[in-house]
Amino acid sequence: MSSANRVLPGFGLSLGFTLAYLSLIVLIPLSAVFFKTATMDFDRFWSVVASDRVVATYKLSFGMSLLAATINVIFGLMLAWAIVRYSFPGKKIVDALVDLPFALPTAVAGISLTALYAPNGWLGQLLEPLGIKIAFGPWGVLVALVFIGLPFVVRTVQPIIEDFDVGFEEAAASLGATRWQTVRRVVFPALLPALLTGFALAFARAVGEYGSVIFIAGNIPYVSEITPLMIITRLEEFDYEGATAIASVMLIVSFILLLIINLLQGWTARSTRRSV
Amino acid sequence: MSIDIDHITKSFGTFRALDDVSLNLPRGELVALLGPSGCGKTTLLRIIAGLEIADSGRILLDGQDATEKHVRERQVGFVFQHYALFRHMSVFENVAFGLRVKPRKERPAEADIRRRVNELLDLVQLGWLKDRFPSQLSGGQRQRIALARALAVEPQVLLLDEPFGALDAKVRKELRRWLRRLHDELHISSIFVTHDQEEALEVADRIVLMHKGRIEQIGSPQQIYEEPATSFAYSFIGNVNAFRGKVEGSFVRVGSDLLAHARTDLAEGEPVVAYARPHDTEIVPDAPEASGVAARVNRVLSNGGISRVELIANGPERGGAKDYFEVEVGSDDLARLGLANGQRVRLRSRRLSLFRDQASG
Numbered sequence: 219m220s221s222a223n224r225v226l227p228g229f230g231l232s233l234g235f236t237l238a239y240l241s242l243i244v245l246i247p248l249s250a251v252f253f254k255t256a257t258m259d260f261d262r263f264w265s266v267v268a269s270d271r272v273v274a275t276y277k278l279s280f281g282m283s284l285l286a287a288t289i290n291v292i293f294g295l296m297l298a299w300a301i302v303r304y305s306f307p308g309k310k311i312v313d314a315l316v317d318l319p320f321a322l323p324t325a326v327a328g329i330s331l332t333a334l335y336a337p338n339g340w341l342g343q344l345l346e347p348l349g350i351k352i353a354f355g356p357w358g359v360l361v362a363l364v365f366i367g368l369p370f371v372v373r374t375v376q377p378i379i380e381d382f383d384v385g386f387e388e389a390a391a392s393l394g395a396t397r398w399q400t401v402r403r404v405v406f407p408a409l410l411p412a413l414l415t416g417f418a419l420a421f422a423r424a425v426g427e428y429g430s431v432i433f434i435a436g437n438i439p440y441v442s443e444i445t446p447l448m449i450i451t452r453l454e455e456f457d458y459e460g461a462t463a464i465a466s467v468m469l470i471v472s473f474i475l476l477l478i479i480n481l482l483q484g485w486t487a488r489s490t491r492r493s494v
Numbered sequence: 495m496s497i498d499i500d501h502i503t504k505s506f507g508t509f510r511a512l513d514d515v516s517l518n519l520p521r522g523e524l525v526a527l528l529g530p531s532g533c534g535k536t537t538l539l540r541i542i543a544g545l546e547i548a549d550s551g552r553i554l555l556d557g558q559d560a561t562e563k564h565v566r567e568r569q570v571g572f573v574f575q576h577y578a579l580f581r582h583m584s585v586f587e588n589v590a591f592g593l594r595v596k597p598r599k600e601r602p603a604e605a606d607i608r609r610r611v612n613e614l615l616d617l618v619q620l621g622w623l624k625d626r627f628p629s630q631l632s633g634g635q636r637q638r639i640a641l642a643r644a645l646a647v648e649p650q651v652l653l654l655d656e657p658f659g660a661l662d663a664k665v666r667k668e669l670r671r672w673l674r675r676l677h678d679e680l681h682i683s684s685i686f687v688t689h690d691q692e693e694a695l696e697v698a699d700r701i702v703l704m705h706k707g708r709i710e711q712i713g714s715p716q717q718i719y720e721e722p723a724t725s726f727a728y729s730f731i732g733n734v735n736a737f738r739g740k741v742e743g744s745f746v747r748v749g750s751d752l753l754a755h756a757r758t759d760l761a762e763g764e765p766v767v768a769y770a771r772p773h774d775t776e777i778v779p780d781a782p783e784a785s786g787v788a789a790r791v792n793r794v795l796s797n798g799g800i801s802r803v804e805l806i807a808n809g810p811e812r813g814g815a816k817d818y819f820e821v822e823v824g825s826d827d828l829a830r831l832g833l834a835n836g837q838r839v840r841l842r843s844r845r846l847s848l849f850r851d852q853a854s855g
Contacts, residue, residue: 388545389578391565393592394647403595407582 248469254462266463271439272448278356279445280471283424286363287371290420291413294371301372302379316372319365324429331362332434354436359444362430367420374416378409411487418479425472495556495569495650495683496521497542502551504537511537512548513707519685519700521556524677526698527687530730534707535687536655542685543653544568555650571644573654577636579628585639586624589614592647614642617676634665638672645680654686658693670697691731695719703727725849728769735775735819735841737768737787738851746848751787751840757848765851770843773822777803777831778840786840789819791833801828805841 255263266272300306301313319327335342335352342353352358382405390400428446435442445468452461499517503510511534519525527535540546542553544565552561560568579588589611593602602610615621618638628636637657644652657673658666674697677684688694694701695715703710703718703726711723722728729736739748741760746753746768753768760766778786789805800822807817819841823831833839 383576383578385574385576385578386580388565389572389574389580389643390591390595392543392545392570392572393595393643394566395591395595396566399595403591404580 251462251465251469254459255466258459258463262459263463266452266460267467271443272445272464274440275443275445275448276467276471278359278442279425279468280475282356282359282363282444283421286360286367286424287417287421289360289364290367290371291417294368294416294420295375295409295413297368298372298375298379302376316369318369319367320369324366324427325433327365328362328430328433331365331430332358335361335434353434354442355438356435356442358434358436359431359442362434363424363427366427366430367424370419370423371413371416374419375409375412378412382408411483414479414483414486418476418483421479422472422476425468497651497683497685498552498554498557499538499542500552500554502538502541502548502553504534504541504546504548510707512541515551515707515709517702517709517712519683521683522681523683523699524674524697525683525685526694526701527685527704528691528694528701528730529689529704529710531689533704535689535704538704539653539655539685539687542651543570543572545572569647569650571647571649571652573637573640573644573652573657575656575659577628577640579636579640579643581628583627584624585615585620585626585628585631586611588628588639589624589643589646591643610646614646617645618642632665633661634669637661637669641673641676645682650683652682652684654684656688657686658688658690666693673697695731703730705730722769722847725767725769725852728847728849733772733820735770735772735821735843737770738765739768740765746846748787752785753787753843753846754785755846755848760848760850766848767851768843769847769849770845772802772820774845775819775821775841775843777805777821777823777833778842779831779833779837786842789817789839789841791835791837791839792818793835794828794833796825796828799825801825803828803833805839 258266297312297316301309301316332353333339335345335358337343337346337351337353339353345352350357352361386404386408387400390404391397395403426446428444428450431444432447435444435447437443437447445464449461449464449468452458452464497517497519499515499519502512502515504512513534515534515538527538529535537546541548544560544563548561552559554560555568565572580591583591590607593607593610596602611624612621615624618641620635620638620642623631623635623639628639631639641652641654641657654673658669661669670693673686686697695718698715700712701715701718702712705726711718711727713721713723718727719731722731728734737746737748737753739746739753741747741762741764742752743762744754744756746755746766748768755768787807789807792804792806795802795804801824803821803823805819805821807819821841
């Protein structure tokens with residue numbers, strides 16, 4: 219179909235603009251990473267990206283990011299549900315608090331979390347006798363990632379819950395469904411696409427997080443170093459190729475994971491929403 | 495099942511939605527809760543279903559107190575105004591929902607569920623749509639699927655909230671007839687809420703007319719139409735001409751005009767409103783002064799055997815506000831009257847009903 223035949227014009231313009239903008243803002247800077255990496259030979263590349271210490275950081279970064287995103291999906295959903303469905307004193311304040319992790323400089327978040335969870339901090343000193351060590355270890359990383367990822371889930375799920383008519387739940391109840399059956403068969407399928415989007419956003423944010431994590435993680439080699447820290451370390455040693463090599467591995471893994479989540483999200487959206 | 499509503503009161507904040515409503519509905523009838531929006535009819539329906547909890551009063555289903563029962567246990571089928579079909583489920587799964595969520599001991603086998611759902615889809619004549627999704631159905635089809643879904647759990651009573659409200663006029667008429675037929679086949683006690691008097695008059699066995707949280711009148715459609723019990727009932731059901739005035743002996747004085755009436759129980763000078771149906775009102779072109787209400791012919795709408803004449807009374811005694819009247823005249827009479835637009839005539843009624851006028855009283 220030629221553009222002259224379209225009733226609503228603008229496809230050519232918007233596609234052209236989209237591609238140009240995306241190239242300028244995203245593709246060109248990212249491709250620089252790969253070009254710089256390409257100046258290395260493969261043996262050197264492999265020795266950088268597959269060294270034991272770096273591999274340990276992949277496990278920590280991706281593992282904790284997935285775990286943090288999962289935790290955020292569960293509690294973010296509960297929070298969003300409470301904000302939308304119930305009225306309670308201070309609701310507006312709770313609603314505003316959710317956005318704080320967006321706005322707060324991540325270093326501030328990292329420092330305050332460290333102060334809280336350090337062995338002599340308010341929470342840390344309560345947890346230490348129980349043998350639980352949060353700050354200066356891998357669990358510190360998790361706490362920071364949960365903190366910064368929360369708003370992504372709440373803000374993606376909230377509008378969907380707002381649109382979700384109470385009538386659906388009433389219909390399920392009048393047909394004899396228990397509360398749990400209603401949530402599992404009626405509410406959850408309707409929210410699933412939004413939950414997956416929130417998961418993807420929270421995960422992506424967590425993988426790339428640097429500022430808050432380095433304060434609380436303790437950055438112990440093989441134990442609590444995250445991949446972004448490895449990249450910074452290489453940069454500080456003026457090993458630019460090494461830094462871009464690790465960055466490119468991170469980019470590829472992140473891209474594959476996000477692609478999978480997006481495919482999953484598209485699939486559930488098709489099979490669950492069938493919008494009216 | 496029979497439904498007894500016993501002194502139900504319900505308020506939302508300062509708004510009193512239901513004010514001490516009592517009502518007994520025998521088994522097997524198709525009942526219409528009729529009234530203008532905000533009269534409490536939907537609230538009453540939701541309280542019967544258990545979707546809303548009354549502030550005081552009791553609901554008895556088949557003589558058993560169901561006030562404390564959860565909607566899940568009341569065995570009511572509820573059809574929502576906007577259908578509330580589950581969007582992520584096919585038509586088949588929507589209808590099967592009520593069977594699939596039964597406790598394991600009571601849940602029918604998969605083959606029985608299929609048979610039952612197919613039966614219901616045949617009953618609503620939409621078997622061929624069972625693999626579609628709600629978004630792919632028309633409004634009328636969604637309504638029928640919502641009904642099949644409610645019937646799947648074999649409810650003792652069927653409750654429908656504005657069942658035809660969201661449909662266009664032609665589909666509405668079809669579905670109305672279809673619901674009546676369905677009820678005659680199934681004989682399940684049913685209550686539907688509507689603000690459309692024509693719908694209630696055409697479909698229901700019995701009409702409960704509600705106004706401002708109270709019941710105005712209960713009766714068969716014929717009773718409701720022909721013997722309205724209150725001023726509100728008269729003005730809400732059917733077209734009506736209203737004449738406001740004061741009692742003067744065996745007349746009602748409307749402005750400078752007089753209308754004859756036959757009531758003897760009204761005090762002299764009492765403010766009243768006199769109602770007359772358009773077909774009980776007659777046009778008199780050359781009546782003597784002060785006999786009948788003066789009006790001016792505005793338009794004559796002829797279609798078919800009955801013509802409607804629209805008239806305006808615009809006397810200074812009405813403060814300049816226009817009163818519109820409507821008179822139904824047979825074509826023969828219309829020819830005999832030979833009305834012209836703008837012609838001054840007088841209106842009289844063969845059957846005038848008087849009520850004390852609360853608005854000015």
